[in-house]
Amino acid sequence: MQHADLTALRDAIATGAASAEAACAAMLDAADRLNPVLNAYHETFRDHALAEARAVDADARAGRPLPPLAGVPVAVKDNIATVLGHTTCSSRMLGNYRSPFDASAVERLRSAGAVTIGKTNLDEFAMGSSGEHCHWGPVRNPWDTARVPGGSSAGSAAAVAAGLCAAAIGSDTGGSIRQPASLCGIVGLKPTYGRVSRWGLVAFGSSLDQVGPMTRSVRDAALMLDCMSGLDARDSTTADRPATALAATVERPVEGLRVGIPRQYVSGANDPEVNAAVQAAADAYRAMGATIVEADLPLTDVGISTYYVIAPAEASSNLARYDGIRYGHRAQLRPGEDLFTLYARSRSEGFGPEVQRRIMLGTYMLSSGYYDAFYKRALQVRRRIKEEFDRAFAECDVLLGPTAPTPAFGFGANADPLAMYLCDVYTVNTNIAGICGVSLPAGHAVRDGKHLPIGVQLQANAFEEDRLLRAARMLERAFAERNAKARPAVSA
Amino acid sequence: MVGLEIHVELATRSKMFTRAGSPGHPDFYDREPNSLVTPTVAALPGTLPVMNRRAVEMSMMVGLALGCSIARRSKWDRKNYYYPDLPKGYQISQYDLPLCHDGAFELPLPGGATRRIGIIRAHLEEDTGKLGHELPGGFSYEGSLVDLNRAGTPLLEIVTAPDFDSADDVVAFAQELRGICRFLGVTEGIMQKGHMRFEPNINVIIELEGGGTVKTPVVEVKNLNSFKALKGAIEFEAAAQVDRWREDGRVMGPGAKSTRGWDDVRCATVLQREKEDAHDYRYFPDPDLVPVTVDDAWLARVRAEVPELPHARRARFVGYGLEAKDAAALVEDREPCLFFEQVVAELGGGAKAGYAAGKFLLNQLSKRANELGCGLHRAGLTAAQVAGIVSLRESGALGAQNVDALVAAIAGSAQDPKSAAEAAGLLVVRDDAALDAWVDRAIAANAQAAADVRAGKMAAIGRIVGAVMKLAGGTVDAKTVNERIVARLRVARLGEGA
Numbered sequence: 008m009q010h011a012d013l014t015a016l017r018d019a020i021a022t023g024a025a026s027a028e029a030a031c032a033a034m035l036d037a038a039d040r041l042n043p044v045l046n047a048y049h050e051t052f053r054d055h056a057l058a059e060a061r062a063v064d065a066d067a068r069a070g071r072p073l074p075p076l077a078g079v080p081v082a083v084k085d086n087i088a089t090v091l092g093h094t095t096c097s098s099r100m101l102g103n104y105r106s107p108f109d110a111s112a113v114e115r116l117r118s119a120g121a122v123t124i125g126k127t128n129l130d131e132f133a134m135g136s137s138g139e140h141c142h143w144g145p146v147r148n149p150w151d152t153a154r155v156p157g158g159s160s161a162g163s164a165a166a167v168a169a170g171l172c173a174a175a176i177g178s179d180t181g182g183s184i185r186q187p188a189s190l191c192g193i194v195g196l197k198p199t200y201g202r203v204s205r206w207g208l209v210a211f212g213s214s215l216d217q218v219g220p221m222t223r224s225v226r227d228a229a230l231m232l233d234c235m236s237g238l239d240a241r242d243s244t245t246a247d248r249p250a251t252a253l254a255a256t257v258e259r260p261v262e263g264l265r266v267g268i269p270r271q272y273v274s275g276a277n278d279p280e281v282n283a284a285v286q287a288a289a290d291a292y293r294a295m296g297a298t299i300v301e302a303d304l305p306l307t308d309v310g311i312s313t314y315y316v317i318a319p320a321e322a323s324s325n326l327a328r329y330d331g332i333r334y335g336h337r338a339q340l341r342p343g344e345d346l347f348t349l350y351a352r353s354r355s356e357g358f359g360p361e362v363q364r365r366i367m368l369g370t371y372m373l374s375s376g377y378y379d380a381f382y383k384r385a386l387q388v389r390r391r392i393k394e395e396f397d398r399a400f401a402e403c404d405v406l407l408g409p410t411a412p413t414p415a416f417g418f419g420a421n422a423d424p425l426a427m428y429l430c431d432v433y434t435v436n437t438n439i440a441g442i443c444g445v446s447l448p449a450g451h452a453v454r455d456g457k458h459l460p461i462g463v464q465l466q467a468n469a470f471e472e473d474r475l476l477r478a479a480r481m482l483e484r485a486f487a488e489r490n491a492k493a494r495p496a497v498s499a
Numbered sequence: 500m501v502g503l504e505i506h507v508e509l510a511t512r513s514k515m516f517t518r519a520g521s522p523g524h525p526d527f528y529d530r531e532p533n534s535l536v537t538p539t540v541a542a543l544p545g546t547l548p549v550m551n552r553r554a555v556e557m558s559m560m561v562g563l564a565l566g567c568s569i570a571r572r573s574k575w576d577r578k579n580y581y582y583p584d585l586p587k588g589y590q591i592s593q594y595d596l597p598l599c600h601d602g603a604f605e606l607p608l609p610g611g612a613t614r615r616i617g618i619i620r621a622h623l624e625e626d627t628g629k630l631g632h633e634l635p636g637g638f639s640y641e642g643s644l645v646d647l648n649r650a651g652t653p654l655l656e657i658v659t660a661p662d663f664d665s666a667d668d669v670v671a672f673a674q675e676l677r678g679i680c681r682f683l684g685v686t687e688g689i690m691q692k693g694h695m696r697f698e699p700n701i702n703v704i705i706e707l708e709g710g711g712t713v714k715t716p717v718v719e720v721k722n723l724n725s726f727k728a729l730k731g732a733i734e735f736e737a738a739a740q741v742d743r744w745r746e747d748g749r750v751m752g753p754g755a756k757s758t759r760g761w762d763d764v765r766c767a768t769v770l771q772r773e774k775e776d777a778h779d780y781r782y783f784p785d786p787d788l789v790p791v792t793v794d795d796a797w798l799a800r801v802r803a804e805v806p807e808l809p810h811a812r813r814a815r816f817v818g819y820g821l822e823a824k825d826a827a828a829l830v831e832d833r834e835p836c837l838f839f840e841q842v843v844a845e846l847g848g849g850a851k852a853g854y855a856a857g858k859f860l861l862n863q864l865s866k867r868a869n870e871l872g873c874g875l876h877r878a879g880l881t882a883a884q885v886a887g888i889v890s891l892r893e894s895g896a897l898g899a900q901n902v903d904a905l906v907a908a909i910a911g912s913a914q915d916p917k918s919a920a921e922a923a924g925l926l927v928v929r930d931d932a933a934l935d936a937w938v939d940r941a942i943a944a945n946a947q948a949a950a951d952v953r954a955g956k957m958a959a960i961g962r963i964v965g966a967v968m969k970l971a972g973g974t975v976d977a978k979t980v981n982e983r984i985v986a987r988l989r990v991a992r993l994g995e996g997a
Binding site for chain 1: 543544545546547549550581583584588589645779781782783786789
């Protein structure tokens with residue numbers, strides 16, 4: 008059952024066709040075997056997970072009613088708080104940190120019956136697009152271990168792709184769910200800002216961060232979101248809306264679907280095979296009776312610069328709490344050294360270079376005299392980007408384009424931070440505008456004799472997840488054969 | 500010139516942005532260090548602030564009482580700096596859109612005049628924790644200890660215009676504001692607990708001999724938590740700034756502001772920071788919180804909650820005929836004042852009732868309250884019982900000499916004063932025949948006094964009154980006795996003449 012999707016596993020457990028315990032044990036065994044290669048997990052919770060799974064099996068045997076995710080093993084990105092194990096953000100700063108509470112998303116998944124199987128590695132504090140900036144070592148792509156899985160939800164993407172869990176949750180601030188989903192050949196959904204509570208998600212860019220599902224199918228993403236979303240009194244930025252009910256409608260194609268393709272998205276800077284995948288998706292939609300319209304998003308290019316003002320500015324303030332005073336890494340002081348040395352040394356030792364770079368960027372941009380030129384201006388551009396999307400969505404239901412400009416790249420290939428930042432050119436604006444987007448598999452490219460997944464992205468306006476996932480499901484169905492041509496090289 | 504910043508710790512049950520109990524609320528006074536801490540207070544990873552609506556409402560009430568406009572849209576900003584008592588590394592405050600702004604308060608001055616004090620703004624923020632260097636029990640500790648009980652407490656910062664020109668007016672305003680806050684129920688205003696902290700900005704305008712003036716640099720004195728310190732700091736600075744100017748000639752201007760603290764022992768201010776613009780707090784809107792939108796309905800609900808304020812009540816009580824000092828005494832504390840108002844209402848309201856009730860409370864009941872060490876409202880009588888006693892006194896049915904006995908008889912019980920007084924034989928005897936008999940016996944026994952009264956020497960009547968009271972055993976009212984004696988003596992004289 009390891010390569011069935013979560014929904015199929017859930018159904019099999021409920022009908023007694025599969026044992027939750029056996030499924031969970033198989034995934035844990037695979038994780039033990041493959042994690043030394045992939046480094047997807049920081050830790051797994053064997054005893055806990057098996058006990059929970061056994062309880063679900065008992066409930067199933069006794070014919071007791073089962074919640075919607077009963078017995079399915081779900082992995083949690085390690086910047087999402089869990090009482091189980093640690094919550095390290097893949098940072099030395101929080102290397103030994105244990106949270107006294109569960110994140111809201113974790114709590115809701117658990118009450119829906121999901122079994123927390125482990126915590127997955129990420130680019131430190133979710134800052135990165137490759138999975139390389141992890142204090143616990145780089146995460147590897149199951150399709151080609153010489154390549155990165157993408158980031159920052161690197162471990163979650165690798166674990167789902169390699170069959171080390173039924174599904175995972177990640178966080179997406181500028182593409183951190185969708186880009187690794189694309190590079191690992193899975194489905195990654197960034198919900199509308201405010202859909203899922205951020206309580207328990209360790210803050211990076213608070214106005215951009217969103218928790219979302221990373222799954223093997225579009226219907227799994229729908230089901231997972233249904234179980235996580237909805238108003239939460241502990242996060243004032245959650246929308247005053249009930250939980251979604253997408254799983255019930257996701258199989259229904261959107262009649263008269265209008266698919267917009269922003270001309271800025273089919274760029275010559277993209278890998279040709281990525282552009283070809285987008286073209287294939289457009290053709291598939293057309294064949295299904297959808298209308299393809301050209302959309303215009305001239306602000307696509309300024310997204311990255313806007314993002315690299317807003318996200319670091321918020322991060323510089325959000326990460327100020329890691330000062331070595333109450334918890335986290337505290338540097339040794341020599342006699343006579345003062346409080347500010349304690350701060351500086353703890354933070355210099357505790358944070359990796361990318362995190363330090365962004366803290367410094369953000370601090371600079373919020374400083375007196377620079378605020379108007381950077382932060383204030385970025386907020387103005389942010390409004391314009393949102394307006395631009397609103398205009399585009401007046402003409403179409405979803406926007407189609409690449410998730411990332413290229414398939415998975417090699418370790419160290421984007422050593423220049425600016426080159427790395429460009430990996431997110433098609434994903435950051437979704438967060439800046441607070442709308443929703445999903446990446447789904449769209450075939451493969453072959454490099455060095457290895458199949459590498461290519462993803463395409465669909466975006467829809469705020470709170471239009473229903474249309475977004477129904478459209479995604481249409482394409483997933485059309486691409487079933489295309490995607491079945493290859494499987495990850497390293498897999499359970 | 501003096502402008503004043505006042506920090507008021509609001510008495511909400513929970514903190515500004517989390518459900519932890521707030522040390523400004525009586526239920527959480529003087530708790531063990533770090534016992535009022537939730538994950539949000541400690542700024543654990545993944546925690547988020549959620550606004551306490553009651554704190555916003557309390558701030559709106561204070562703003563309305565100070566004549567401020569209430570912003571229909573305000574927001575929360577982060578003030579970023581590092582300090583061990585600041586768990587998040589930033590303080591949530593309001594930077595450019597305060598909740599209350601542009602108010603003015605007519606400060607009553609002795610003699611009935613007022614002085615208009617401009618209120619620039621009043622904004623809400625969260626308090627910091629505390630750093631200490633002592634273990635519980637007073638044991639010294641090498642290093643610093645952080646207590647986060649106060650961290651996250653709602654703090655209202657009120658900023659006045661520099662409209663004061665004397666320490667006395669500043670103190671009068673501070674005291675008036677304390678009274679207002681207490682009447683609004685937003686704090687108990689206990690100074691020792693830091694419920695109110697003052698930070699005056701002081702400078703001096705020096706008139707030069709040859710005409711013209713110079714202004715000395717502004718000094719901000721931090722964290723004064725008593726009226727005495729407030730007065731002392733302002734008076735000290737007023738003198739010291741002239742001396743400093745004579746020495747260094749420095750005048751007001753950009754970057755010239757300094758920050759000082761108050762040394763209670765030496766009664767002097769001490770330099771803390773030379774230049775205030777050394778800090779860059781990197782304010783920006785807090786993305787974890789949504790802007791505060793105040794609609795008509797909410798504002799109307801809060802406005803309806805604002806009770807009559809102390810200065811208005813004092814004026815009304817003076818209108819009852821009470822002296823200014825009595826009126827002030829009745830408004831001093833909220834609960835006793837509300838108790839007084841209740842007594843007046845029980846009596847049917849009006850100036851006469853107000854006067855009688857006020858006098859009774861301050862002259863008779865306050866004695867008992869003082870002995871018990873409690874407020875007038877806690878002296879063991881309900882407002883209805885007090886009103887009953889006042890009525891008995893006013894109608895002449897209860898003599899002054901029996902008031903204490905009656906109070907003692909019914910205190911702590913639900914007894915009606917009239918029936919209790921009757922049962923205990925404390926009421927004036929309405930038997931005129933008996934009274935006349937006592938009066939006649941008293942006149943007969945004090946012939947000389949009677950003669951004096953007849954001769955118009957009214958002072959002599961006291962002797963006869965005393966004799967009647969003695970005979971009646973306290974069941975008559977002196978006023979009635981007095982009238983009766985006069986009547987008897989007149990009748991007698993008429994009788995003699997006939």
